[in-house]
Amino acid sequence: YGVRYDYQRLEEPKIRNTSFQLAQRRINTAQLNQDLNNFGPRIGFSYAATKDSKTVVRAGYGVFYSRTPSILTGTVITNNGVQLQNFSFTGNNTPIYPNKFTTPPTGAAAGRPNIFFYDPDFVSPLIQQGSLGVERELPGKISVSLSYLVVKGTHLQRVRDVNLGAPVSSSIAVGIAGSPRLTFDRFSNPRPLSLFNRVTAVSSDSSSIYHGLSVQVNKRYAQNFQFLFSYTFSKAIDDKPDATSVVVGNAGDDAKQVSNYFRPDLDRGLGDSDVKHRAVVSGVYDLNFSKYTGASSGLAKAIFDGYSLSGIFTGTSGRPFSATVPIDLNNDGNSRTDRVPGVGRNTLRGPNFYQLDMRFTKSFKPTETTKVEFIGEAFNVFNRTNIANIDTNQFSVTGTAPNQILVPNRNFLNGLSSTGAGRGANRQFQLALKFDF
Template sequence: FPDNLLMMTGGGRNAPGAFVFGGGATTNTPTSIVPPNGQNLHYNQRRNYSWSDDLRITRGSHSLSMGAWFMRVRQTAFSSAQNNAGTASYSGLLEFLQDQPVQFLAAVNPQALTFTSLEAAVYFQDEIKLKPNLTVRLGLRDEMTNGWNEVNNRASNYLFDANGILQTNPRIGRSPFVKNNAKALLQPRVGVAWDPTGNATWSVRAAFGIHNDLQDNLAHRLNANQPFNARLLITGRPMLSIIPLAGSTAPPPTCSADSPLREPACAIYTVGGLDPNMHTPTVQQWTLEIERAITSDLAIQVGYVGHQSYHLSTSMDLNTIKPVICDNAAGCLSGGVRPARFRVTVPQGSEYVPVGARPNPNLGTTNTWVYMGTASYHAANISLTKRSRNGLSYKTNYTWGKIMDISSAILGPSADNDTATLRNPYNPKLSRGIGSYSLKHQFNANFSYQLPFGNGRGIGGGATGLVDKVISGWQWNGIFNAQSGFPMTPVIGINQTGNGDTRIPDVPILDPNFHGKVILGVDGFKKTGKYFDPNAFLLPPTGTFGNVSRGRFTGPGFYNLDMSLFKRIPLKERLNLQFRAEAFNILNHANFNNPTAGNVVFDTSDPTKSAGSAGAITETAPLHGERQIQFALRLEF
């Protein structure tokens, strides 16, 4: 490579960085600190040192438990160095020759940051047997931490000014937080076990508890902020005039006039960070179970489980344009940062994104973790259990449940490609919907049956010798699962609101004049190629939000049946050989995934048209593949 193609000084002619071309052509010659497989050996080094001790004392009807726990966490973050030679992306070879990159990304002078945290907990519990058929358990746990601290006072985190606008330059210090809200996290626990009749045929159990999730893996949220590890992102601008970059100097903080990277090659920084006033994620959990022994080997159980979580980590882009309510009788111009040809006038009273730049134009999109997420889970379940008798045992259970949250993903897309970032950070409730992992119905059953063949059994009870060895020792097993589909959310495919965060596909409007079936189902997909009808949706006016809530619709359901047949062959007194024939998905039933690319309703190049793949299912579910049969021999001794 010629010297004028080096992306950073000191890289050497054999380490220019990475060039990525549309169509699959890629050249990559990493710097000397990056091993050939592209992974940085210094990244996310973590050392935990822990100590704990527990004590239990029994006195009369009291069983006392107490203990303490301590842990020291030390984590090194150095991920930005994986790309410290830079990465330039081009849509094709012609654009490369013309110096027209799509984007250029580089980490200038990356540094290793080391974070530490001290965590501790103490607990006390008293299990009291008030009566022979009544036991109460009372407990209290207290957890604490001194926060998340960088050993050399290099924690870089972004704060807000008095107007709520993200500050251009980050706050530097020992901790990314302005306050430690985890000095004392009290967690009460209560439990009751009661036998109403006293003869062990009934059982009633109830419990309540509060639990916290200490945050001690946060280095990856702070390892790419300026001035230590800022990632320089230049989009759609020639780069030959600005490279090689000096790796020994800190990157410029903004796109101001005195920036070394002046227009037309001004850099916009993509920043990350954490809520500076973080609260620890908390969950309240309560359960109620009633069990009844129907016979000596058959029992039924009915239960309810509830969870309520708050202070959950949620990803937001905090540098987006704030939506407002139009108060002009003549209407308001809407469209945010979208080009002028897409802007529209919305009527008075509409919520819309006004035309303009990001609140802080010196910064690009942000990926900030804020701890305002909430979630709830409620489920009723019933199960029937039969212990082995006459060679037969089985268990069945059914659960009806529902998860509600404002986001089911934090590091990346979850089920149904649910975005990791809230669509409107100024109104998190707009993202509240059915969780991506919520399953309304679940049914499971399994059985094991010792077949009644052979000496002393119901069939061939008088068999001896070779005949008995052939027909005895057979066991038949089966597992059946059935569940409703995962929630799914049709999306537009573009940032129709124009709030500035192009990573988040907005949602459409459900057409009030559409009277057909929105969900055509698997049968409809087999006939029409569409799992849902894209004609049921409308494109919202530019700068406004759609009304299709998260998880509004349900994807294809699942069911599967596995079976196996075992044969036990005695060899010696304590030596047996087992033959196993196992069939997975014995019915060879195809289970389908939600539409993934097919959940995009409109053509991204022309949003006024439906996407050709809208509603299409492109893959089967990985949960249960095609039918597989395997044979095995197992030696037992």
């Protein structure tokens, strides 16, 4: 048991945007709450439950504090509407980098800035983690364990646009005979703080919960063989925390935000990283044929011994995703988070993932101090197509508001990519020669 104290001193914004509109909303771009009370107690124990000490119970609990990413703090410092300003202009005499304007060009129209500021109640993310497990040793150098893990996150960080008009109940038609109109909230124009575009609050009001039950069977190396099997049944729920959405208008960053900044609770659902089932099987088998052939000479053993076969199989459930529409349906300036009206976040699940990788080696020792190893490896042995991305747009949209119509997307759920780095790759082989000395 013990207690850990964490303190991350964040660089405080030095310049305050003195706009009267921000002052009326009590938005201070030079404000930061330094979180000083981050004490994290931890406790754990193990107990031999049987006289032979072959059954052991373990449990633990701890409080942990995470860090605020530097990309977020740097964005708040620089994107205050004062240090960085946006201008849009056209012309044939525009200077090219590294040449630059010393003053705004004549006739240039100043764009409305996107600004970031810390919420007054901003604090460090807090994680509570508890576990309980039991392990039993069996004959044959085999152990079996069952464990339960719960992880609760509070004060998780995210960003949200607070410069939105009042939501107005709207509806949209569906291009399917007999389908009712779907209702949703649409933010009214113009933005309340008319001098600005997005006014993004960096807050710590998000939360998450994870439950996981794991089973593991472990056979330690004996008689040229070792084996490990693990299976986890789990569920992760959150309301879409993310502290790295800092580039306004960037498709990837915008997709990390909630769909309704006034109602982040509507995004409470399965976490983006939720994997309901995960099974991993691995093993190593060393093959020495000399004992079967009766070979005893050094040359014969070099030929018949030193073989090893190993492999790992991974199988997981697909990741959850949301049914979306490809436009800014709710008029919040972000078209990457608009779901089909009435459909919750991450209510669908993508394809499962299965892959078997194998390795075969042959080694021998030319001398007492050297070793040569021939290696052959195969990845995705059965060449299974593991879809990495799918089309999540359930509908396309025709017409203009308020006469828009949702039209079913024929490519909905179709795979967009069957390859990806480390996931979904085609079958691959590689050969290697290793020399130890």
